Amino acid sequence: MNVASTRDRLLRVAVPVPLRRLFDYLPPENAGPVQPGVRVRVPFARREVIGVVVDLVDSSETPAHQLKAASEVIDQSPLLPADSLELLQWVSAYYQAPPGEALAGALPVALRGGKAADSWASRAWRLTTEGKGLPRDGLARAPRQQALLQLLLDAGQIGKSGLDSAGITTATVKALKDKGLVEEVRGGVEPPPLPAAQPAPPPELNDEQRTALEAVAFGRFSVALLEGTTGSGKTEVYLRLIEQALARGEQALLLVPEIGLTPQTLRRIAARFEGVGIAALHSGLSDGERAQGWLAAASGSARILVGTRSAVFTPLPELGLVIVDEEHDQSFKQQDGVRYHGRDVAIKLAHRRQVPVLLGSATPALESLHNALSGRYQLLQLTQRAGAARPPQISLVPTRGIAMVEGFAPDTLRHIDETLTRGEQVLVFINRRGFAPTLACEDCGWMADCPHCSSHLTLHRGRRHLRCHHCDFVQPQPHQCPQCFSAAITALGAGTERSELMLQQRFGQVPVIRIDRDTTSSKQAMEELLRPANAGKPCLLVGTQMLAKGHHLPRVTLVVIQDADGGLFSADFRGAERTGQLLEQVAGRAGRGELAGKVLVQTRYPEHPLLQLLLSRGYGAYARHLLSERQLTGLPPHTAMALIRADSEEPQRGEQFLQSCRQQLEYWQPPATELQYLGPVPALLERKSGRFRFYLQLTAADRVRLQKLLAPFCQWAEGNRFPGVRWSIDMDAQDL
Numbered sequence: 001m002n003v004a005s006t007r008d009r010l011l012r013v014a015v016p017v018p019l020r021r022l023f024d025y026l027p028p029e030n031a032g033p034v035q036p037g038v039r040v041r042v043p044f045a046r047r048e049v050i051g052v053v054v055d056l057v058d059s060s061e062t063p064a065h066q067l068k069a070a071s072e073v074i075d076q077s078p079l080l081p082a083d084s085l086e087l088l089q090w091v092s093a094y095y096q097a098p099p100g101e102a103l104a105g106a107l108p109v110a111l112r113g114g115k116a117a118d119s120w121a122s123r124a125w126r127l128t129t130e131g132k133g134l135p136r137d138g139l140a141r142a143p144r145q146q147a148l149l150q151l152l153l154d155a156g157q158i159g160k161s162g163l164d165s166a167g168i169t170t171a172t173v174k175a176l177k178d179k180g181l182v183e184e185v186r187g188g189v190e191p192p193p194l195p196a197a198q199p200a201p202p203p204e205l206n207d208e209q210r211t212a213l214e215a216v217a218f219g220r221f222s223v224a225l226l227e228g229t230t231g232s233g234k235t236e237v238y239l240r241l242i243e244q245a246l247a248r249g250e251q252a253l254l255l256v257p258e259i260g261l262t263p264q265t266l267r268r269i270a271a272r273f274e275g276v277g278i279a280a281l282h283s284g285l286s287d288g289e290r291a292q293g294w295l296a297a298a299s300g301s302a303r304i305l306v307g308t309r310s311a312v313f314t315p316l317p318e319l320g321l322v323i324v325d326e327e328h329d330q331s332f333k334q335q336d337g338v339r340y341h342g343r344d345v346a347i348k349l350a351h352r353r354q355v356p357v358l359l360g361s362a363t364p365a366l367e368s369l370h371n372a373l374s375g376r377y378q379l380l381q382l383t384q385r386a387g388a389a390r391p392p393q394i395s396l397v398p399t400r401g402i403a404m405v406e407g408f409a410p411d412t413l414r415h416i417d418e419t420l421t422r423g424e425q426v427l428v429f430i431n432r433r434g435f436a437p438t439l440a441c442e443d444c445g446w447m448a449d450c451p452h453c454s455s456h457l458t459l460h461r462g463r464r465h466l467r468c469h470h471c472d473f474v475q476p477q478p479h480q481c482p483q484c485f486s487a488a489i490t491a492l493g494a495g496t497e498r499s500e501l502m503l504q505q506r507f508g509q510v511p512v513i514r515i516d517r518d519t520t521s522s523k524q525a526m527e528e529l530l531r532p533a534n535a536g537k538p539c540l541l542v543g544t545q546m547l548a549k550g551h552h553l554p555r556v557t558l559v560v561i562q563d564a565d566g567g568l569f570s571a572d573f574r575g576a577e578r579t580g581q582l583l584e585q586v587a588g589r590a591g592r593g594e595l596a597g598k599v600l601v602q603t604r605y606p607e608h609p610l611l612q613l614l615l616s617r618g619y620g621a622y623a624r625h626l627l628s629e630r631q632l633t634g635l636p637p638h639t640a641m642a643l644i645r646a647d648s649e650e651p652q653r654g655e656q657f658l659q660s661c662r663q664q665l666e667y668w669q670p671p672a673t674e675l676q677y678l679g680p681v682p683a684l685l686e687r688k689s690g691r692f693r694f695y696l697q698l699t700a701a702d703r704v705r706l707q708k709l710l711a712p713f714c715q716w717a718e719g720n721r722f723p724g725v726r727w728s729i730d731m732d733a734q735d736l
């Protein structure tokens with residue numbers, strides 16, 4: 001007997017498990033019609049999980065007697081509309097990721113857990129038929145209930161805020177509800193309210209901004225790269241585009257990097273678009289707030305969605321515009337699970353929906369620049385700083401053979417002093433948090449290493465502990481060497497904490513503010529810490545790359561880059577690109593207002609040709625030079641690259657697994673000019689959290705070639721057992 005003919009159609013479900021396939025289920029008993037995009041509770045390997053129906057089918061490869069029934073259909077109507085399901089299936093195919101994990105990742109955590117979608121709907125109360133039948137003074141003996149009765153007779157319906165302003169408590173509402181006089185009604189979902197912002201009149205656009213704005217055409221797909229120097233008013237261009245999308249009755253999606261910038265961007269947007277529904281999705285929100293914002297965007301009540309990478313999967317029924325701010329930022333690439341790139345998915349999204357997408361950056365990724373220079377994307381440029389601001393003046397401070405004071409050249413300290421004396425602000429950029437990168441014994445040479453990773457432990461003096469920045473292993477700060485018991489142990493090098501201390505001792509007359517992951521862990525911490533800086537008072541900011549991006553502090557006139565050398569000699573081929581981006585972005589924090597800015601770059605290698613090129617001609621010329629180098633070496637973006645990553649507790653297992661992968665791949669596709677294999681090689685951080693990490697690198701002339709090989713490869717690898725080995729595919733890998 002054919003199962004499908006006697007009952008409803010089968011549900012094809014994406015189940016959140018690490019397998020690259022979908023699973024078929026019978027619909028639950030007595031279920032009404034089921035649509036793709038709804039969540040279902042299904043039995044899976046002796047437990048129950050929540051999956052998403054992606055399709056309804058008439059027959060299954062699973063034998064009829066093995067088909068199980070779903071236990072519950074959670075949603076009445078699809079949570080993910082058809083176009084979101086299609087985008088997510090594309091993501092799963094392109095990144096070779098399990099579809100169930102891709103779909104689960106698209107839902108906010110609270111919804112992934114199966115909570116009803118109308119939990120966040122606005123609630124209101126109205127009278128029941130019986131309530132309406134009461135005389136106007138029918139509850140006069142209970143004055144509070146009487147007040148509510150009158151309100152409802154007059155207004156018909158009242159929401160939470162209406163009750164609050166009338167001073168009516170939920171207890172009163174409940175009393176009338178219990179009597180059957182009042183009932184609750186569920187409305188739509190509104191985005192959580194944003195902090196109040198001062199409305200600001202928009203500035204007059206300059207010519208370059210106007211040209212950029214006019215180049216973006218609505219109602220059809222296009223990709224434009226807005227290459228605009230720091231402080232050139234890119235955000236203003238975004239705001240004008242959003243304004244146009246709203247005027248067309250469309251929704252706008254703005255993707256932002258992960259680092260604490262969202263509050264600032266949100267404030268600017270809220271100030272410009274008063275009364276417009278704006279939803280935010282970032283890590284500083286509670287699960288409930290995220291679900292509410294997501295649902296508000298999906299229902300169309302939020303017209304603007306501002307969020308970090310995963311916001312790209314939020315359903316936006318009336319999407320008309322996509323913007324990716326700081327498009328070069330590494331946080332757009334997910335580093336585990338489904339390793340998608342938020343920017344690239346945003347372009348795919350815009351393509352599917354036939355809307356324009358704008359990528360903005362002062363320091364574009366070489367991938368984007370390559371596409372713009374080859375004519376695949378439109379290149380829009382802002383070469384001048386907006387308003388009265390001028391570009392900062394940058395100079396190198398050689399540090400080789402100089403007597404340094406705790407990491408600072410005497411010249412640098414003199415400039416800091418002069419700037420603060422003039423009542424201006426200074427920003428010191430240090431690429432490491434903590435007190436010192438490690439602790440060492442002067443007598444026996446012992447160093448504080450992480451027992452689980454191939455890295456040193458960082459000393460955090462404030463917390464009196466050593467911590468691993470890769471696995472978060474913590475141990476108390478030792479006061480003698482654990483190897484030879486000598487007391488001569490010293491902190492090597494300087495992180496933000498140490499520099500903060502030194503600068504405080506030296507420039508204690510002004511506030512010294514440290515901004516790094518350790519000082520900004522709570523929600524509003526960054527905003528709080530930056531308050532004196534935003535108020536324009538003289539101060540000294542010390543921080544990691546959290547300070548480098550996007551901040552607009554007009555009274556910062558001196559920027560110090562304490563050590564420019566770290567990334568210049570990186571083993572990762574993207575090292576030079578990243579260093580250039582970071583230095584340009586940090587330098588771009590100087591002189592953004594009317595006061596001129598100065599940047600001091602401390603380096604042991606002032607003659608380094610890349611540093612010279614960057615400082616003399618700026619990131620634009622530097623990046624174009626790097627692009628031509630990548631062409632010569634056959635590296636992305638001139639080729640496509642994917643990694644097969646593996647890790648295991650015993651180093652041989654992962655390595656052997658990758659050996660057999662390579663054999664299998666070469667059997668299918670022998671190495672050639674268009675397809676090359678490298679490895680297995682150890683990852684740059686070879687051991688992490690007790691596991692040894694290796695990768696096999698595939699470089700091909702184009703992505704299609706990689707996809708054709710990797711899809712069957714995944715089936716092969718999933719079909720075999722490799723005990724103790726975890727493996728994954730990293731398409732368009734950003735880190736080695």
Ligand SMILES: Nc1ncnc2c1ncn2[C@@H]1O[C@H](COP(=O)(O)OP(=O)(O)OP(=O)(O)O)[C@@H](O)[C@H]1O
Nearest residue numbers: 203204205206230231232233234235236386387550
């Ligand atoms: N046309 C304009 N006239 C005057 N001021 C402007 C104009 N456009 C933007 N501004 C102002 O210039 C400052 C810098 O602009 P904005 O923050 O948009 O630059 P950005 O390019 O996004 O900078 P970054 O990439 O460095 O973060 C802001 O205070 C903004 O209000």
Ligand SMILES: [Zn+2]
Nearest residue numbers: 450453468471
């Ligand atoms: Zn560790």
